Amino acid sequence: MVNNTALNGVDINQLGKTVQAVKDNTALAKCQFRTTTQWISGAHAQTHVQGFYGLGQEDHSRSTPFIIESDEPKALMGTNKGANPVELLLTGLAACITVGLVYNAAARGISLDELKIEISGEIDLQGFMGLSESVRPGFNDISVYCHLKSASPDSDLLDLIEYVKRVSPVHNTISQPTPVEVIFQRL
Known part of the structure; x- marks a missing residue:
C-alpha cells in the first residue's frame, strides 16, 4: 500500500x-x-x-x-x-491567495487540478502625480478572479475562497488599514 x-x-x-x-x-x-x-x-x-x-x-x-x-x-x-510597484503588489496578492488556496485545500482534503489567479486594479494617476487632493494615489478597487478546476463541489470551493480571504496576510494588509512607518536615514 x-x-x-x-x-x-x-x-x-x-x-x-x-x-x-x-x-x-x-x-x-x-x-x-x-x-x-x-x-x-x-x-x-x-x-x-x-x-x-x-x-x-x-x-x-x-x-x-x-x-x-x-x-x-x-x-x-x-x-x-x-514590473512596476503596483503590479508587484498585485503579484504579491495573487501569490498569497494561491498559496492560501493550495495549502488550505490540501488541509481540507480538496484536490485541485488547476488554479489560476487573475487580478486587475484601477488607479487614477492624478493622485500619484499630486494633481488632486481628492483622488486617492492607490488602487480604487482590486478584482481577484480565482479560476479553479476541481472535482469538489462549488460550495466547498467557495467556502475555501472565503476562508482564504480571511486568513491571507497580503489580502488583509491591502484591505485593512496597516500602519506604515517611513524612517529617514542619511547615507
Missing part, C-alpha cells in the same frame, strides 16, 4: 505538524520578512529578498537572494526592466 501524504504538491503531514507546533507554542507564529531595494536609475530599482525570521529562528536557507527588478512602463517614463 502506498502512503501518499502529498495533496496539491503539499506534504499534508508536515503541514499538520507545522500548524500543531504553532498551536503548541504561539511564539513560533511571529515572523519578520525583509527586503532591500537599491535604486538603479530613473524608475528602475532592484530588490533583494533573502533571509527572514520565522518559526522561532532566523532562516538562512536561501544561499543566494531572489532578485526582483522593478521599473515603470515606457508610457510612465520607465524603461520596462521589470
